[in-house]
Amino acid sequence: MCYPRFMFLKFKDEVSSILSNAVASAGFETDDTSLNESPHADISSSVAFKLAPKYRRSPKDICEVIYNNIKIPPDSYIERAETAGPYINFFVSRIFLNETTLRVLLDRENFGNLGYKGKVILEHTSANPDGPLHIGHIRNSVIGDTLARILKRAGYDVETQYYINDMGRQIAVVVWGLSNFKFDKTKKKDHAIAEVYINANKSLVDEKEHSPEVNGIMKEYETGNPETNKKFKDAIDTCMEGIKESLRRMNIHHDKFIWESQFVRSGSVNRMMDRIRKLDRAEIKDDALMVDLNDMGIQKSLVIQRSDGTSLYTTRDLAYHEWKTGQCDRMIDVLGADHKLISSQLKAMLRILNLKEPEIVIFEFVSLPEGSMSTRRGVFISADELLDEVEKAALLEVRKKRPDTDEEFKKKVASFVSIGAVRYDIVRVSPEKATTFDWAEAVDFEKQGAPFIQYAHARACSIIRNAGDEGIAFETFDPNVLLEEQEIALIKKLSCFENAIDSAARELKPNFLAIYARELADAFNQFYRYVPVLAAEPEFRAARLALVDCSRIVLANALDTLGITAPESM
């Protein structure tokens, strides 16, 4: 038996095509069927409004004429169409509902794969290795990792990269600091590096005579002094060990770590500068190489090469993107709002050079109630501290709610609940929203966050488990008996998973999926409350168990795509 690949998306396509035909046979012309989601229907069209001015007739009138030309074939995903004043409302059919359940049970953990093809390189986090990740950095990490998971589920071959800015002044400060200040071996390594970095910065401000030493270190690294190289590598490896540990704790993995210095060493930065020098728009000003980007809407000239001949961050970033261009179909960079200007300069330069431009996902800053964070000044809340505190609060919660369980179970639950809560809180809000960190909110488990969704999944597992214990089978079932309002609402919601993945992948908006997951959990909880499963008559019981299994699968897929554990028990 062969089921159509997409559920809700296919329904939408079918409505669109049937409506287009109806519009045409009614004698109207438009390429926009104006389909919208609506509380009044499964999908709704306001096409009559669009046609009204052109044909000088009332929307209601036009709507009526189009409606009379709608022909729904048998076996359609569309049950019926209705007019409601100027609107045409469409409703899904029994076939659609039945096939949705069968589709989920067939595809299982692959449900949601849209068959998109191509290689994507997604860069995220890329925090400077001068200290631990803080709560601003992990907004980048969580958005980036969730996007990578969404794109993977949609079918893309995704490679994630962490770009290590090892040639910046801040790393030179760390290297200088390591030979002048104590490295606290009792601390987690990235935190110990931060301590050195903060002390070094303080003394560089107080005792300005050390500043040339740092400049010297930087210069030696750019030219490639072996002894200096080793110092840099040791410092960075040390810090990255701690950063990777924090990322691992949050279920975040990078496929590759790319050092910006490799592009200097390989000569590709020099080749890039030579190539740019030959451009008509390039000019030498005070011995520095500049490019005029005024016609690209960027007033500021971009400096490509310093007057001493060395490269700049942007130049190296150009070489990095040139390198990526040859290896993928799409490049995505997740960057903080401070990179808005520089990323548009980068894109403009790549366009001029006829190279692939990255798609940039910008997220706004996370600040503390007292102001913005700074690793350099030591003003930040680390990801480790946040996770520790949230985990502590979660443990209290588990003790309260599951006093019957052993300590090991409680700790395990506290761990995945806290990580889920942190990830979900970050990913549920639009990246373009600037946020202020709030401890009370971070440790609040009352709100409908990740634990709400995880709990719905655990409930579904529990029913399946109980059915197994009682020897109740549901391999064969009749989906036609799923007629309760909550059952139908739940199946419709299951069918929208593909839609959620599709729009999140298309628009690079991970928050779409976060909202979907919450709505799915909501639909399942209502079903759970009103529709008995194990206590129902056998034919209903089998179909409902199948629906519970579908819910379990899609909840698990949604949680997995959000990088959050889908627990069997909590």
Next chain:
RNA sequence: GGGCUCGUGGCUUAGCUUGGAUAUAGCGCCGGGCUUCUAACCCGGAUGUCGAGGGUUCGAAUCCCUCCGGGCCCGCCA
């Protein structure tokens, strides 16, 4: 000063790209529900000049303009 961006009930927030039916949801508040598959749950209620003003439109939270407020950026830093 210039550029970009955000402003939606007490708080957090969806929708804005592509204008359409009573503006989404959560927290908190008020009231109800555990002899029933895990109550980290469910149900009901109160709470909105969608920052302000103007414009376009049959119709604006959504598009345009002005203003106000917050954030970010404007280095031969990264």
